[in-house]
Amino acid sequence: MExxxxxxxxxxxxxxxxxxxxxxxxxxxxxxxxxKGEFVWHHHEAEDELFLIxxxxxxxxxxxxxxEREVILGEGEFVIVPHGVEHKPVADEEVHxxxxxxxxxxxxxxxxxxxxxEELQKx
Amino acid sequence: MExxxxxxxxxxxxxxxxxxxxxxxxxxxxxxxxxKGEFVWHHHEAEDELFLIxxxxxxxxxxxxxxEREVILGEGEFVIVPHGVEHKPVADEEVHxxxxxxxxxxxxxxxxxxxxxEELQKx
Numbered sequence: 001m002e003x004x005x006x007x008x009x010x011x012x013x014x015x016x017x018x019x020x021x022x023x024x025x026x027x028x029x030x031x032x033x034x035x036k037g038e039f040v041w042h043h044h045e046a047e048d049e050l051f052l053i054x055x056x057x058x059x060x061x062x063x064x065x066x067x068e069r070e071v072i073l074g075e076g077e078f079v080i081v082p083h084g085v086e087h088k089p090v091a092d093e094e095v096h097x098x099x100x101x102x103x104x105x106x107x108x109x110x111x112x113x114x115x116x117x118e119e120l121q122k123x
Numbered sequence: 124m125e126x127x128x129x130x131x132x133x134x135x136x137x138x139x140x141x142x143x144x145x146x147x148x149x150x151x152x153x154x155x156x157x158x159k160g161e162f163v164w165h166h167h168e169a170e171d172e173l174f175l176i177x178x179x180x181x182x183x184x185x186x187x188x189x190x191e192r193e194v195i196l197g198e199g200e201f202v203i204v205p206h207g208v209e210h211k212p213v214a215d216e217e218v219h220x221x222x223x224x225x226x227x228x229x230x231x232x233x234x235x236x237x238x239x240x241e242e243l244q245k246x
Contacts, residue, residue, distance in 0.1 A: 001185060003194050003202045025171035025203045026225055028151055048148035062124060071126050079126045080148045100223065102149055 006032065006054060010096055012123050017115060019099055019107060021122040031099040031120065035091045042109035043086045047102045052078040056095035062087040129155065129177060133219055135246050140238060142222055142230060144245040154222040158214045165232035166209045170225045175201040179218035185210040
């Protein structure tokens with residue numbers, strides 16, 4: 001039973017919007033990711049996602065019906081984006097995040113483009 | 124889509140070994156718990172559990188075959204206890220934890236005693 005030190009894992013990579021798998025339990029992957037700049041609008045058909053902020057401030061734009069809204073998350077805050085909700089993370093500065101998602105989750109959800117990463121690295 | 128502030132949630136309760144549900148995604152509950160002292164030896168038949176330390180130092184005693192071992196977790200560290208593994212958290216001082224577990228998880232696993240909490244509070 002190996003413990004995971006979040007800071008040590010974050011020291012192993014520097015690329016943005018490229019989640020790394022650091023744990024798995026049941027049907028869930030625990031991922032760490034560094035983000036900076038805007039991601040793409042997308043949603044996940046079946047998977048809810050949790051975003052926990054470990055460093056920095058993240059804005060998540062999303063649609064509530066046809067109303068565009070934004071939630072602003074600081075360190076020690078999380079939000080769960082339910083499946084089906086169109087969303088787009090925006091990081092004005094570098095942000096460190098812990099993500100919880102079903103193992104079936106694709107980072108760009110219903111969208112496939114150059115930001116899509118089919119096979120995530122385990123670190 | 125409501126964000127959750129961990130520190131604010133921790134300010135709402137002070138009882139030990141009484142996990143509170145602060146989020147749910149897919150089949151998983153996100154729980155916060157304060158612990159101090161020893162818990163009971165138990166295991167979960169089917170559920171893996173994640174313990175992420177937010178404050179303090181937690182020791183988790185466990186059995187690796189018939190060998191008793193211990194993992195010591197500090198702030199920013201987590202461990203996943205696989206289903207079937209006999210374990211017992213021990214906190215020499217107050218520890219604040221985030222737990223991830225399937226919704227089906229009972230806090231005392233295969234054991235039912237006065238530490239068992241059948242219905243967890245949502246805060």
